[in-house]
Amino acid sequence: MDLTPLEDVQAAVLRECLPLTPRAVDLQDALGCVTSAPLEAEELVPPFDNTAMDGFAVRAVDTTDPPVELKVVSTLAAGADPTGVAVGTGEAVRIMTGAPMPPGADAVVMVERTRTEGDVAVIEHHAEPGEHVRRAGDDLKPGDVVVDAGTVLTPAHLGVLASLGYARVPVFPRPRVGVLSTGDELVEGAAELRPGQIRDSNRPTLLALVRQSRFTAVDLGLARDDEATITSAIEHGLATCDALVTSGGVSVGDFDYVKAVLDRLGSMRWWQVAIKPAKPLAFGTVEGKPVFGLPGNPVSSMVSFELFARPALRQMGGHRRTFRRQVEAVVAEPIRRRPDGKLHLARVVATMGDDGRWRVRPVAGQGSHQLAAAAAANALALVPDGDGLAEGTTVKVMVLSDDTPS
Ligand code: AMP
Ligand code: MG
Numbered sequence: 001m002d003l004t005p006l007e008d009v010q011a012a013v014l015r016e017c018l019p020l021t022p023r024a025v026d027l028q029d030a031l032g033c034v035t036s037a038p039l040e041a042e043e044l045v046p047p048f049d050n051t052a053m054d055g056f057a058v059r060a061v062d063t064t065d066p067p068v069e070l071k072v073v074s075t076l077a078a079g080a081d082p083t084g085v086a087v088g089t090g091e092a093v094r095i096m097t098g099a100p101m102p103p104g105a106d107a108v109v110m111v112e113r114t115r116t117e118g119d120v121a122v123i124e125h126h127a128e129p130g131e132h133v134r135r136a137g138d139d140l141k142p143g144d145v146v147v148d149a150g151t152v153l154t155p156a157h158l159g160v161l162a163s164l165g166y167a168r169v170p171v172f173p174r175p176r177v178g179v180l181s182t183g184d185e186l187v188e189g190a191a192e193l194r195p196g197q198i199r200d201s202n203r204p205t206l207l208a209l210v211r212q213s214r215f216t217a218v219d220l221g222l223a224r225d226d227e228a229t230i231t232s233a234i235e236h237g238l239a240t241c242d243a244l245v246t247s248g249g250v251s252v253g254d255f256d257y258v259k260a261v262l263d264r265l266g267s268m269r270w271w272q273v274a275i276k277p278a279k280p281l282a283f284g285t286v287e288g289k290p291v292f293g294l295p296g297n298p299v300s301s302m303v304s305f306e307l308f309a310r311p312a313l314r315q316m317g318g319h320r321r322t323f324r325r326q327v328e329a330v331v332a333e334p335i336r337r338r339p340d341g342k343l344h345l346a347r348v349v350a351t352m353g354d355d356g357r358w359r360v361r362p363v364a365g366q367g368s369h370q371l372a373a374a375a376a377a378n379a380l381a382l383v384p385d386g387d388g389l390a391e392g393t394t395v396k397v398m399v400l401s402d403d404t405p406s
Contacts, residue, residue, distance in 0.1 A: 003274035006343055010308060012269070013283050014322065017290050017312035020175060020242060024168040027161060030153050032214040033171035034318035039147045044137040045163050049101040053132040056092040056114055056121050057105035060129040067124045072116070076102060092121045101133055108132035140164065150320055172318025177309075178237035179206045180220040182230060182248040182258050183296060188222055201371060202247040202301045206294075209305050210245070215313055225249065230261045238287050242316060245309055248296030250282045258282070258293055266291060276342045277368035278304040290316070298371040303345055303380065306400065326382075329358035329397045335381060336362075336388040343384060347377035350397055360397055 022036030051057065057076070062068060070092035074085045078098035087093050087104035095101075095108060106129045113125035140146060146160055147153070153171070161169060186200040187193055200222055210217040218241050223233040230249075237244045249258030250270070259282065262268045266286030273281055277300040282293025290312060294304040311322035329350055337344050348360040360381050365373025381389075382396040389395055 001272045003272050003279075003341060005274050006307065009271050009273050009281065009283075010311065013290075013308050013312050014315055016283075016285055017243075017315050019318045020173050020316050022170050022172050022318070024170050025173065026168055027158055027166060030169050030171055031155065031158060033153050033169075033174060034320075035147050035149055035151045035153065036170045036172055036318060038145050038149050039161065039166070039169065040142075041140040041144045041146055041164050042142050043140075043164055044142065045140040045160075046134055046136055046138060048136050050098055050134050051095045051101060051108045051132060052097065052134050053108050053110040054096050055094075055108050055110040055112075055132070056123065057087055057095045057102055057108050058092045058123060058127060059087060059089065059105060060107040060127045060131070062090060063107070063109065063123050063125065063127045066126050067122050069117075070121050070123055072119045072121050074102070076100065092123070094121070106130065106133070150318070152319065172316075173242075174215050175242040175313045175316045176216040176218055176240070177210045177313060178218040178220045178241035178244045179203055179210060180233050180237060180244065180246045181222045182225060182246060183222075184225040184255070186222055186248075201298050202294075202296065205298065205302055205371070206245055206247065206305055209302065209310070210313075213310055213313065215317065220244070225255045225257050227257050227261055230257050231265070234261060234265065234286070234291075238289055241289070243290045243292070243309075243313060244286075245292045245294060245305065247294045247301040250293040250295055251280045262286065262291060262293060268293070274342045275303075275307070276340070276344050278307065278345070279342070281308060283308065295368075297368040299347070299368045299374045302371070302374065306380070306398070307345075324398045324400065327358050327397050327399060328394050329360040329379075329381070331381075331389045331391055331393050331395055332359040333361040334388060334391050335360075335383050335395070337383055337386070339385055339387065341385055343382060345380040345398075346383050347374045348379050348381045348397065349377055350379035350399060358397060360395065 073091045075094040076099040077096045082100040082102045085102040093102045107127035109123050109125050109127050115122040181200045181203040187197045207217045220237045223229045249256040266284050268284030271281045280295045292309045294301040314322045335346050347363050350360045363373045363376045380398045
């Protein structure tokens with residue numbers, strides 16, 4: 001079977017993974033979601049003129065020749081209703097941060113620039129009109145666009161929306177992603193291993209990758225290599241999820257029932273991608289939902305998720321930037337390989353030097369079964385076909401974490 005270039009497969013996958021239908025979700029559930037419409041302010045923020053300081057609300061003209069003595073006529077704490085309170089000539093109101101400005105006052109003198117003697121405030125500062133006053137609408141006015149459509153919501157966005165009284169926001173929902181492991185050799189959790197058995201490591205990895213991307217992870221369990229079991233697991237997944245990720249059973253082995261089941265249920269494509277690891281990939285839609293049949297080898301399934309599933313699922317979640325960040329890095333230690341017509345995705349440790357340049361070193365253990373070695377890496381170097389990369393050359397690198405490594 002011919003090898004298909006990585007970009008062609010990625011493009012074909014993305015074409016079939018359209019954004020989910022937007023809906024309103026609770027503000028608390030919206031972190032990291034993408035807005036589907038622009039959100040406008042319908043209120044003033046702050047809603048009224050208020051003080052930025054603890055001190056005295058005054059008429060600025062009364063303070064032109066400090067020190068001056070002003071009669072304290074009232075006190076306003078944050079949350080106080082200012083109705084009936086006013087500052088006349090020669091008067092002041094004791095006021096706390098966030099409290100509304102009383103009518104008549106146009107400035108606040110911070111408490112540190114005052115003394116109190118009984119009901120008299122001695123003002124030792126010449127206040128300018130507007131000093132320490134936060135004006136109504138300083139931050140937002142009705143009609144201001146607070147968040148554009150297509151924005152990835154951050155904690156600050158949620159706070160701004162809360163300040164405007166938004167309880168729900170229209171977003172592309174997070175895709176619900178079902179994860180299924182397949183293979184007769186697999187054992188769940190800490191159960192004793194009998195001859196020939198290994199533990200299921202792909203499911204925990206893939207579920208975590210789903211969660212790390214802020215999608216909703218649904219554990220579909222472990223299916224034996226038989227058609228009926230795999231069929232019912234996949235059907236259950238399709239009924240409860242927006243997309244499925246399976247691992248195992250998509251290579252050319254004799255017992256690859258995933259292949260038979262998916263072909264029967266949906267319209268699948270079976271690729272041999274010109275990459276190493278993660279050469280085999282099954283992708284298609286079943287009942288209109290994307291299904292990713294990832295290879296079984298632990299490093300392959302992880303790399304395949306990164307290259308194909310994550311970008312497609314992000315697109316379903318409304319993200320415009322679907323791919324991981326790519327940077328150019330200096331090869332700090334040779335990356336060895338042989339020509340084989342494939343792009344190699346070497347597991348590397350990427351660090352940023354004091355000069356602001358990225359450097360990469362391959363981890364020891366580049367086998368597709370060596371998950372422990374891969375776990376030490378934080379990036380994939382895109383090593384072109386050929387004889388590898390010498391120290392000092394540069395390479396494109398896909399950074400797997402959003403945190404900048406130290
Ligand atoms: P397969 O793609 O089913 O032919 O599996 C390829 C390799 O990956 C075999 O060595 C499997 O034992 C291994 N493998 C498959 N699924 C898993 C899994 N969930 N966890 C760990 N290894 C797996
Ligand atoms: Mg298998």
